[in-house]
Amino acid sequence: MHELLTAEEMGRADRITIEGGVPGAVLMENAGRGVADEISARFPDASTVALLCGPGNNGGDGFVAARHLLERGYRVRLGFDGDPAKLPADAAHMAARFKGAVGPLGPDLLADAEVIVDGLFGAGLARPIEGKLAALIDQANECGAPIIAIDVPSGIDGTTGAVRGTAIGASATVTFFRRKSGHLLLPGRLYCGAVRVVDIGIPAPFLKPSLTPSPMSPACGFPRFPGPRRRGTKYLRGHALVASGPMDATGAARLAARGALRAGAGLVTVASPRNALAVNAAQLTAIMVREADGPQGIAALLADPRKNAFLIGPAHGVGEETRAMVLVALKAGPAVVLDADALTSFADDKEALFEAIRAREAPVVMTPHEGEFARLFGDVAGDSKVEKARAAASRAARPWCSKARIPSRRRTQAVIDANGTPWLATAGSGDVLGGMVLGLLAQGMSGFLGASAAVWMHGQAARIFGPGLIAEDLPEMLPQVFRGLERDRAQG
Ligand SMILES: NC(=O)C1=CN([C@@H]2O[C@H](COP(=O)(O)OP(=O)(O)OC[C@H]3O[C@@H](n4cnc5c(N)ncnc54)[C@H](OP(=O)(O)O)[C@@H]3O)[C@@H](O)[C@H]2O)[C@@H](O)CC1
Ligand SMILES: Nc1ncnc2c1ncn2[C@@H]1O[C@H](COP(=O)(O)OP(=O)(O)O)[C@@H](O)[C@H]1O
Ligand SMILES: [K+]
Structure with a gap:
């Protein structure tokens, strides 16, 4: 699987799937169970898991994971500060199905946690994280327990990979359907740990891979x-x-x-x-080495059509001569690679470069x-x-x-x-x-x-x-x- 999605494209995939008849609650159940499976596989001997649940569907996934972990015998500490009545419908449904204790989101949650699950914010992160939640994220990062992020580490923009305020530093991230561009772009990549993709029932035909970037391989x-x-x-x-x-x-x-x-x-x-x-x-x-001074020298060498690829730029010097050599090469036949000074030389005359290209x-x-x-x-x-x-x-x-x-x-x-x-x-x-x-x-x-x-x-x-x-x-x-x-x- 090589496609990557932006947060917006993932939202579209969810919507199309739900409109196609798969209830959002089923997707969320699959997502949360996938997270619980990752915890069971990675930490079979852990006893206490702390779950940080936010005000959206990312928190909903957290409630599902918590229910499964409880059923599997883990001691579950779930933190949720919001008003359950204000949760989105699927998340509210999942919060109601969770029968364990719910406490406030604060440092007490982390005290004896052997594993932390981050369900604060996912694709819906809309602004920098501040105040109490930012402090909690920093405390979670510092407490030493491994953190498993749901979908994307909270604070990382799933599309751009940017840190918004502060961000969870995860040991692993469980995401759904496809990786998102923010899992690969820096600095996001450094916060994700190993990224695991869980199939939650979104049909692959939704994808138009031509619209998505791909991780290189x-x-x-x-x-x-x-x-x-x-x-x-x-x-x-x-x-x-x-x-x-x-x-x-x-x-x-x-x-x-x-x-x-x-x-x-x-x-x-x-x-x-x-x-x-x-x-x-x-x-x-x-x-080999051949003499070539200035644009005429390069033109003379490139007159030989067997020289089919030309690189200019590294330590070449910035200025008129480099500019002229680039333009000569672009007029000639070979594939051209432009690096460093060959690019900087056009800083004040960009259009000349673009036109020649x-x-x-x-x-x-x-x-x-x-x-x-x-x-x-x-x-x-x-x-x-x-x-x-x-x-x-x-x-x-x-x-x-x-x-x-x-x-x-x-x-x-x-x-x-x-x-x-x-x-x-x-x-x-x-x-x-x-x-x-x-x-x-x-x-x-x-x-x-x-x-x-x-x-x-x-x-x-x-x-x-x-x-x-x-x-x-x-x-x-x-x-x-x-x-x-x-x-x-x-x-x-
Ligand atoms: N859709 C589906 O079917 C499926 C979705 N799935 C899961 O849903 C996740 C996306 O859910 P989501 O869209 O509800 O967004 P989410 O990341 O939970 O946060 C939104 C909430 O956070 C708030 N908020 C935002 N930024 C904030 C900040 N800096 N500081 C404070 N608050 C902030 C924001 O508030 P508002 O901006 O509205 O004021 C809103 O209340 C996705 O990542 C995946 O895990 C899976 O279950 C698969 C099926
Ligand atoms: N921290 C890093 N992680 C991954 N790749 C890096 C890192 N730092 C540099 N690189 C890669 O190393 C190369 C450095 O290129 P550049 O800055 O042009 O170097 P130079 O001009 O010295 O040859 C680029 O390909 C860049 O992506
Ligand atoms: K998260």
Whole structure:
């Protein structure tokens, strides 16, 4: 299951199911029982469970879970402060069916809890949590007992992943029907723990996956992942070209070039300014070096149609020359990856970049980090990163990639990466990512799939290496990433 839903889409799924004849109380019963099942499976030996129930249907799920836990022999401490008469109908029904004691929502609930169930707020979170409930959330987080969140940790926006006021830090989250985008987007992802999806009886045909983002995984298109052909040559695996910065800033291009080579490009060349030729040549072996000064130099190299993918930006320098080189490349035939300085160089002339992108057919992938994104697309509207990314993509009207979120030209396709690790927060890791995208485009992958696959592989490489990672390590982990993919494919 790869689809993700926004809170609004989930509400629509509920409504359509209920209108189709499945009572809301049945959905809530299934949801709450799913939560109780998760507690039973995870904590078979616990005796005391505290349930925090809020004023909406998330609280209703809590009442259902409490009833099942009571029946299974757990000692249940349920906190609910509201007026039962003001609960939504299904939640009120479930509150009436719960026969255990109900106490106030306060720190006493947590005193001897071995497990805490968070049913304060789910999809209906409408504003920042404040006052007494915010304090209770902080106390729950600090008390040391594991917390199981119902649907989404209270305080996390299920669509954007933003923290509203404060938020429950869950060990696990039990959600219903499908994961929501807020389970994957940062910072939400860090508050969810393991996310388990429970089937509550919403029929799958409701889904129009084209309207939803997807968590990125090999199943999102890796069956079309390129590899060498049995009787192929290196020329059939593409020739990637990377523009080097000046003499004192060449490392980024070499990192990217190594990423492209390890990602499988048949040939990789660093296009180097004359004054940096010796530095580059002294540090490259399988990767070639060619002289290319300014836009004419790049145009001359790209006149060879076998050079089918070009990356510019990492440590390239911001200014008129970089701008001119980007425009030359966009006029030529290869797939183009724009990163870092290649993007910043257009901060004051964005439309020139977008026009040049719109005027070409071959793929363009942009890999801005947050700062670079803001320089080019700071004024785009949208509540979530996904919406902002989609708005930006439609402005440039091309597939693009923004570290960890990749929408395409078609508004319908968006992917959120869930594979990255904080070990990637190291100088030059983004340069390697740009090179990996380049290497996949050189092998003929589309902009969208190439960028998606590269971001996933980048995270996977970092996971395999683990602690102590530096950018140079990333390309060297790719053989293991490929082996893992082969293994998964062989095992079906
Ligand atoms: N629909 C279905 O069939 C199914 C739904 N299911 C479950 O329902 C959940 C969604 O339920 P929901 O829509 O009732 O919203 P929920 O998250 O309980 O909160 C709304 C309440 O909180 C209040 N409130 C909001 N923010 C607040 C704040 N900061 N501080 C204080 N108060 C705040 C808000 O007040 P208001 O904004 O109206 O003043 C309102 O009273 C969903 O996550 C899933 O668990 C499952 O059972 C499957 C079947
Ligand atoms: N804490 C983190 N968790 C997951 N991924 C991260 C984290 N920090 C950085 N990354 C990833 O590392 C890369 C850093 O890119 P960037 O900032 O452009 O680095 P550089 O310019 O040094 O090459 C991006 O792909 C980003 O998503
Ligand atoms: K919750």
